[in-house]
Amino acid sequence: MDFGLTQEQDMIVETTRSFVENELYPHEAQVERTGHLDMDLVREIQGKAIAAGLYAANIPEEFGGAGLDTPTWLLYEKELGRANYALHWTCVARPSNILCAGTPEQRARYLEPCVAGEKWDCLAMTEPGAGSDLRGMKASAKQDGSDWVLNGTKHFISHADIADFTIAFMATGEEDTPRGKKKLITAFFVDKGTPGYVVRDGYRNVSHRGYTNAVLEFDNCRIPAENVLGEVHKGFEVANTWLGATRLQVGATCLGRADRAFRHSVEWAATREQFGQPIGKFQGVSFKLADMAMEMKAAELMIMEAGWKFDQGTVSDADMAMAKLKATEMLAMVADEAIQIHGGMGLMDELPLERIWRDARIERIWEGTSEIQRHIISRALLRPFGA
Template identity: 80%
Template sequence: MDFGLSEEQKLIVETTRAFVENELYPHEREVERTGVLRRELIEEIKAKAIEAGLYAANMPADVGGAGLDTVTWLLYEKELGRANYALHWTCVARPSNILLAGTPEQREKYLFPCIRGEKWDCLAMTEPAAGSDLRGMKATAVQDGDDWVLNGTKHFISHADLADFAIVFMASGEEDSPRGKRKKITAFFVDKGTKGFAVRDGYRNVSHRGYTNAILEFDDCRLPASQVLGEVHKGFDVANSWLGATRLQVGATCLGRAERALGHAVEYAAQRQQFGQQIGKFQGVSFKLADMATELKAADLMVFEAGWKYDQGTVTDQDMAMAKLKATEMLAFVADEAIQVHGGMGLMDDLPLERIWRDARVERIWEGTSEIQRHIISRALLRPFGA
């Protein structure tokens, strides 16, 4: 593994960071204080992101994306992660790569408009009674002739209020397993406006202001067979094939925020004077900085090693689980310590630290909780021994 960056990678990092600092940072205070990301602001920044070549950059070149390898994509995500989440995720959208699993007709209808910035997608798996336990989902899809009829509820669905369509995972049958009956899952495209499909306001939360969640309700929502994504009853295969690297994406955005928090802490420790000297000269502060930098470096190496292995075709679920676990828990530590270095000022919204601290909390929950990541890691360790 080469730890140096190519000239192309350096250019992407510099371009993305400049965009974040010039086009996203100036709007953070508005979004944080109002909790709203205005549609006109979305369109304004989106146009600039498209012009800069940063929009849908996660997609392959043959479908109109930037064609970045995984390591370069994670470098790009790390830089975007420095900013308010709603600003970078909505205005510099990265459509779900599960759209690549669609048929040619589905790509024309869903994938390409998302890449061009004409549509937004959202992904719906989680339910009120089925979070990490996706096999426990209650929402169903029942075949009726050539159609499918969907019933049930999904929640915590990110930016579904903006999305033009949802990619929805539904229980579509049962099969035998060594542990008894288990549900088969099928994925569907559901367009907003489809009869029987409603999008309701979600919950207010402390993390990622301006970045909304919604409740999706399906009441005898009838879909033609052409709306199935992938194969019938093979929804988990589709998800596992196309969504694995999202854990690395979460890890990379955490790295960006942690770097920003550490930067503020170092600068403040070098300038703030107490008891006749800079507070950075006191071991109580300087050791905090050392620990923050060390934890950040460790997480950075784990995320990018996993990304490199992803490109080599050798990455494992354990690699990605470790990277996600380390990066998200590191961010919580760095954000908290950065506030401690600043004292009371760290909690004031003049600085981004209180936002980074609040936003860090959700990272240990979505895309698989820390407990789920530890389960994946421990099972990988024990499996060779039959335990």
């Protein structure tokens, strides 16, 4: 494995970082203080991102995206992660790779407009009574002639308020297993405006201000069979095939935020004087910086190794679980120590540290909680022994 960056990777990192600093940073304070992301601003920045070649960078080239390999994509995500989440996610959008699993007709209807910046998608899995236990979902779809009728509720659905359609995962049957009955899941395209499909405001969140969540309600929502994504009862299979690297994406954005907090901390430690010398001269501060740097390096190596293995076809669920777990817990530590180094100033909104600290908390929950990641890792260790 080559630890050096190619000329192309260097260019992508520099281009993305410059875009983030010049086009996203100036709007952070307004979004943080209002909790609102103006759609005129979104369209303005979106146009610039498309012109810069930064839009839909995760989508394979054959489907109109930039077609970045996984390590390069993660470097790109790290740079975007430095900014307010709502700004980089909405304005420099990365459509869900699961759209690539559609038929040619579905790709023309859903994927291509997302790649062009004409539409947004959202994924609907989580329910009020089924978070980590997706097999426990109660929302269902039943076949009625050539149609499917959807009923149930989803919540915590990111940016569903602006999404033109959702990919809804619904229970469509059961199968017997040695551990009892297990629900079969199917994925469906549901367009906004479909009768029986309602998007309601979600919850107020202290993390990622401006990045919304919503509650989706399906009440006898009838859709045609052509809206099934993948095969009936194979929703998890299509998700596992096309969403495999999303945990690495979460980890990569954590790397960017941690690096931003760290840079502020180093500069502050070198210039802030107390008792006649820079505070970085005191071990109580300098050792914090050393620990932060070490944890950041370890997390980045784990993320990049998993990304490299993803492209080699050798990555395991445990590899990605370890990388996500390390990166998210590293960010929590770095954000907290950055505030400690800055003292009271760290909690003022003149600096991005209090935002990074708040935003860090959700990373250990979504895309699989830290407990779920530890479960995946420990099961991989014990499985060879039949335990």
